[in-house]
Amino acid sequence: MKIEHFDRARLYWIMQSFGWGLFFILYTTIASLFIGVQWQTYASYGNTVVFGFLTSHIYRLVIKKYNWQSLGLGKLSVNIIVASLLLGLVISVLVMPVNQLYFQVAGDFEQTLSLPVIVISVAFQLAFVMLGWSLIYFVFHFFVNFKVTEVEKWRLEAAVKDAELIALKSQINPHFIFNSLNNIRALVVEDAEKARDMITHLSDLLRYSIQFNAKAKVCIEEELEIVENYLNLESIQYEDRLSYTLDIQKATLEYKIPPMAIQLLVENAIKHGISELPKGGEIRISSLLIDNHLVVEVKNTGRIANKNSGTGIGLNNIAERLRLVFGTNTEFTLKNVENNMVSAKFTVPLTA
Amino acid sequence: MRAIVIDDSRLARNELKRLLKDLDTVQVIAEAADAVEAKEKIEQEKPDLIFLDIQMPGKNGFELLEDLEYVPDVVFTTAYDEYALKAFEYNALDYLQKPVQIDRLAGAISKVAEKKEKRKQLEGDENYMTASEQVFVKDGERCWFVQLGEIRLFEVDGNYTKVLFEDHKPMIPRTLNYLETRLDPKTFFRANRQQIINLKWVEKIEPWFSGSIKIFMKGGHEVDVSRRQTQRFKELMSF
Numbered sequence: 001m002k003i004e005h006f007d008r009a010r011l012y013w014i015m016q017s018f019g020w021g022l023f024f025i026l027y028t029t030i031a032s033l034f035i036g037v038q039w040q041t042y043a044s045y046g047n048t049v050v051f052g053f054l055t056s057h058i059y060r061l062v063i064k065k066y067n068w069q070s071l072g073l074g075k076l077s078v079n080i081i082v083a084s085l086l087l088g089l090v091i092s093v094l095v096m097p098v099n100q101l102y103f104q105v106a107g108d109f110e111q112t113l114s115l116p117v118i119v120i121s122v123a124f125q126l127a128f129v130m131l132g133w134s135l136i137y138f139v140f141h142f143f144v145n146f147k148v149t150e151v152e153k154w155r156l157e158a159a160v161k162d163a164e165l166i167a168l169k170s171q172i173n174p175h176f177i178f179n180s181l182n183n184i185r186a187l188v189v190e191d192a193e194k195a196r197d198m199i200t201h202l203s204d205l206l207r208y209s210i211q212f213n214a215k216a217k218v219c220i221e222e223e224l225e226i227v228e229n230y231l232n233l234e235s236i237q238y239e240d241r242l243s244y245t246l247d248i249q250k251a252t253l254e255y256k257i258p259p260m261a262i263q264l265l266v267e268n269a270i271k272h273g274i275s276e277l278p279k280g281g282e283i284r285i286s287s288l289l290i291d292n293h294l295v296v297e298v299k300n301t302g303r304i305a306n307k308n309s310g311t312g313i314g315l316n317n318i319a320e321r322l323r324l325v326f327g328t329n330t331e332f333t334l335k336n337v338e339n340n341m342v343s344a345k346f347t348v349p350l351t352a
Numbered sequence: 353m354r355a356i357v358i359d360d361s362r363l364a365r366n367e368l369k370r371l372l373k374d375l376d377t378v379q380v381i382a383e384a385a386d387a388v389e390a391k392e393k394i395e396q397e398k399p400d401l402i403f404l405d406i407q408m409p410g411k412n413g414f415e416l417l418e419d420l421e422y423v424p425d426v427v428f429t430t431a432y433d434e435y436a437l438k439a440f441e442y443n444a445l446d447y448l449q450k451p452v453q454i455d456r457l458a459g460a461i462s463k464v465a466e467k468k469e470k471r472k473q474l475e476g477d478e479n480y481m482t483a484s485e486q487v488f489v490k491d492g493e494r495c496w497f498v499q500l501g502e503i504r505l506f507e508v509d510g511n512y513t514k515v516l517f518e519d520h521k522p523m524i525p526r527t528l529n530y531l532e533t534r535l536d537p538k539t540f541f542r543a544n545r546q547q548i549i550n551l552k553w554v555e556k557i558e559p560w561f562s563g564s565i566k567i568f569m570k571g572g573h574e575v576d577v578s579r580r581q582t583q584r585f586k587e588l589m590s591f
Contacts, residue, residue, distance in 0.1 A: 174431075174432040175407070175433055177432070178431035178449070179361065181451055182364055182367060182431060182451040183361060183363040183367075185451050186363035187363060237363070237364075238360075238361075241409075275360075275407065277409050277410075278385070278386045278410050280409075
């Protein structure tokens, strides 16, 4: 930002000098063509240019101070016109008496007019010059700002994406945590050894959700470890209502996925599948490599009754996270399959 | 008090039973793992109190309550359920969060006992649902236990019946005909095909067209009584 600011300041000085320089050359050249080369011409225009330069610089400070760039087009136009007229008059009042007194140009028809008339007529000419100055200034700023806004828009979008990604890394469902704690409490009396195991599973699961949420990706092996912790804990809630199998191709273990991606699918399978079935059901988790793609599938007993009830925010989150990490080349499906099961499956291109 | 524990997790049921063992005011007479089993046992055992988990397979706790003909006092138990918690906050129903603290459990039970004592003084005919009995009603996110005495009017709305009390009008999945057979006729009167009114909420009665009457209820409702029911109303009200 500092460099940009510096560049802008330098650019202003260059353009300011160039503009007034051009004004000087143009007017002195034209005047010399008509009335011949006289030093007074150069002196008087030099005088005008110096005051013009200073006045327009003050004008710029005013523009910046009152932040004219934030004004609407209508208000800005009025301001510019009034300011140009005013500035034209100021420069003319400051410059013309001196020019008339010390740098009288011979052969200029203006000599025949009285000083106030000269001042007024020059004021109008200079007002047009200032109008031009304003136009250049604001049009230039409009384009520069447009570009800056565009860049900022992109930056913002990227930031939003980052924030989304963090938010989407879901936490462990609190309902599950408290149910587990309640079950473990009962288990302490019934089977102390098993209760101890369950506390370890819960700890691992919580640690994972805290630590790995900070990472964009984890390898499937780590993720599956946590899924098994989770399933162990759900087994004490559902007991014989829940059975599960893992069918994992060894080659897939080191591939990376967003943390909690499989975990959330399994949580969903339990929440919308097993927990809805008084007799319980089965969960099957599989991962394999097909055609340079990683395919992970979580199946559960049950049916998706209708589109509205099952496909909630949870699954949209998973699909969205996969898309953010792997790009649009990602596929996510949720559908009823044979054997009275529901399949949630994602396919992502192999990258690492 | 005789109680039934309803929770789909066996360990959770055990945990609650263990806690209740230390409180001699409550005896657990049965337990149930889902709504179907629970409904059966509640209607068979007619407990004073049930401990009810919200999240269960099949029908959840709220749906079970809507289904019950006999509604005992209820203490809800839930692990963490934002939706359910919201429903409780609206109406200050008793609920316990799992794992349950023994103090809070004892508190909830004494509250139920208090309520029961109050109701005893209003007790009426055994065969009908009297003004002192409560019904569970649910409307979207909100739910209530309403004492029948608080209900001013039942009104047909499609296959449902609208229940008017305070400034709420939730619906219950019962027909007006069914309610008529269940409600105590000393208090509740079928005014016409559409409405049953609570006689305790009648403000004034005016003669209407061709021998019928119009009843003005407290709280602003006007009810046209059909001609046939006007006859019955007069019989009921005469000595």
